[in-house]
Amino acid sequence: xxxxxxxxxxxxxxxxxxxxxxxxxxxxxxxxxxxxxxxxxxxxxxxxxxxxxxxxxxxxxxxxxxxxxxxxxxxxxxxxxxxxxxxxxxxxxxxxxxxxxxxxxxxxxxxxxxxxxxxxxxxxxxxxxxxxx
Amino acid sequence: xxxxxxxxxxxxxxxxxxxxxxxxxxxxxxxxxxxxxxxxxxxxxxxxxxxxxxxxxxxxxxxxxxxxxxxxxxxxxxxxxxx
Numbered sequence: 703x704x705x706x707x708x709x710x711x712x713x714x715x716x717x718x719x720x721x722x723x724x725x726x727x728x729x730x731x732x733x734x735x736x737x738x739x740x741x742x743x744x745x746x747x748x749x750x751x752x753x754x755x756x757x758x759x760x761x762x763x764x765x766x767x768x769x770x771x772x773x774x775x776x777x778x779x780x781x782x783x784x785x786x787x788x789x790x791x792x793x794x795x796x797x798x799x800x801x802x803x804x805x806x807x808x809x810x811x812x813x814x815x816x817x818x819x820x821x822x823x824x825x826x827x828x829x830x831x832x833x834x835x
Numbered sequence: 836x837x838x839x840x841x842x843x844x845x846x847x848x849x850x851x852x853x854x855x856x857x858x859x860x861x862x863x864x865x866x867x868x869x870x871x872x873x874x875x876x877x878x879x880x881x882x883x884x885x886x887x888x889x890x891x892x893x894x895x896x897x898x899x900x901x902x903x904x905x906x907x908x909x910x911x912x913x914x915x916x917x918x
Binding site for chain 1: 879887899
């Protein structure tokens with residue numbers, strides 16, 4: 703979603719993005735002329751008249767589980783976004799029975815919060831697990 | 836989900852939909868407005884409708900039509916902005 707019109711979206715997809723992604727952008731490119739939706743989400747920059755690089759993870763109940771907002775010159779990390787979605791999906795599937803510690807990715811160890819784990823995370827998890835290996 | 840829309844010379848625009856809309860128009864208190872509009876993790880994503888371009892067609896997207904699915908909502912400064 704940006705403040706561009708749907709006509710400009712079409713031109714961008716036709717003339718540039720479709721050269722990078724076969725078949726063009728697979729998801730809807732939304733238009734928010736006037737930034738009215740962006741204002742509600744806190745990503746509309748009044749001075750510049752554009753929206754910043756906001757990214758919201760919304761779960762199947764319509765609840766915001768996470769967001770990240772960057773200033774325009776820095777691009778996002780799509781792999782990290784996907785990792786976060788996978789983590790939220792796991793938590794949802796286990797109904798909160800499992801939590802994903804820092805650095806978790808699919809296949810890595812989760813933690814099961816409960817009375818026994820209080821003060822004992824050091825036995826289950828080490829700081830090197832927080833980093834990519 | 837994603838009804839095709841007619842296209843004219845006036846640029847179609849969307850906007851927020853839902854319970855706070857009326858107050859938003861009536862109140863002039865900026866601080867109050869900001870608090871009402873604050874998005875927060877663990878809280879519902881404000882609903883909206885927006886025109887969109889999708890695979891050769893102009894459609895209308897409503898966020899609440901995606902209930903039951905995981906949604907990534909991305910904002911960016913503008914088309915052709917490089918990164």
